[in-house]
């Protein structure tokens with residue numbers, strides 16, 4: 066039996082038997098439980114740990130495990146309705162009201178209901194994660210001298226060095242700060258660069274989690290369209306002129322959601338336009354390590370071509386590992402680095418040292434390049450399987466671009482398709498997909514779906530997921546008379 070299910074089963078059995086003991090009474094020894102239930106000592110200790118966490122038993126080291134005394138009655142529920150008024154009152158004085166809304170982020174983080182195929186995930190399926198290498202790295206990290214001590218506030222020097230080498234150009238370890246995942250690095254960057262009430266230029270469409278950060282900080286996201294070559298420079302220049310914005314957030318490589326790569330011709334233009342506007346470019350380099358096997362040479366991070374400190378670079382290890390491997394970097398040069406450092410320390414102190422040590426162990430192990438090579442091959446296969454299944458079964462959907470990196474396909478729906486209806490019908494048919502609407506800071510240009518091919522178990526699940534999506538489209542188009550044919 067799987068370890069976690071045997072823990073749950075044993076915890077259930079013990080829970081059901083607790084009435085046999087009086088409050089404060091002693092439970093049988095761990096040894097006795099091992100013999101009676103024929104499970105390992107680890108399973109017994111984890112099951113008892115679970116009951117202790119539920120407050121049903123207490124453990125006294127050296128004495129044993131005892132049934133807990135009954136709790137005193139819970140306090141009566143109070144009246145929290147005053148909070149509604151309090152939480153809204155401050156917006157009266159704000160130029161751009163802060164709106165804290167996690168729905169855009171949760172769409173890619175929440176686990177789908179059992180049996181539902183996850184085309185809306187934002188991370189690698191567990192079968193693609195380097196679970197053994199991460200576990201080994203964490204174990205080795207825990208044994209490193211000083212692993213539980215306080216790390217240097219900016220991060221472990223060797224880890225900063227590793228990220229700096231990955232960025233390239235003239236960036237040095239001294240210009241890198243270790244942060245807790247891309248989301249937190251983006252939050253720090255936006256808070257450092259744009260005061261509340263000001264505009265921030267964003268690609269359109271773009272990552273809803275970044276729009277959520279901007280709105281929660283009281284910023285006004287202003288969309289600038291992207292095409293297959295990335296953001297459109299003339300429109301970027303016009304947006305800077307019209308808004309006076311001092312920040313542009315950009316994903317030059319395998320943009321979320323379109324998969325676009327900023328073209329070689331546009332890269333210097335974007336830097337020049339931002340420089341002339343006196344603005345920063347926040348470069349969210351979120352999937353550089355999820356390049357596909359058949360990709361050509363990748364463009365370097367934009368920051369490596371920027372000597373003047375225009376670019377604030379964000380990159381994270383989560384996408385190539387696991388959402389829980391929350392280690393990332395913020396890199397910048399010039400006085401802005403001090404601002405970023407101060408905000409990072411005030412808001413977060415530092416990234417837990419064991420995780421930083423584990424990151425160093427992981428990226429320094431022979432398993433790391435092996436893992437990246439394996440993922441590159443798997444992602445290419447899954448991407449091809451999904452694109453082929455979509456072309457065969459859903460030719461009505463527009464697939465303008467098949468990227469050579471990342472984990473996303475961005476599909477245009479036939480005019481008149483109601484995204485929300487389709488997403489609901491898909492879920493009923495057993496496949497979770499992301500609607501396009503949250504990816505637009507303002508009115509969307511059309512209806513879209515975003516599909517992930519990395520968060521599923523493999524090609525068979527992809528084919529089945531597309532079959533279910535076809536059924537959902539038939540249901541929605543059949544009722545509206547659109548799309549089919």
Ligand SMILES: Cc1ncc(COP(=O)(O)O)c(C=O)c1O
Nearest residue numbers: 187246247248272321351381383
């Ligand atoms: C474009 C983009 N940037 C940043 C992130 C944040 O990722 P993390 O905080 O796990 O590094 C995500 C997650 O989906 C993303 O899609």
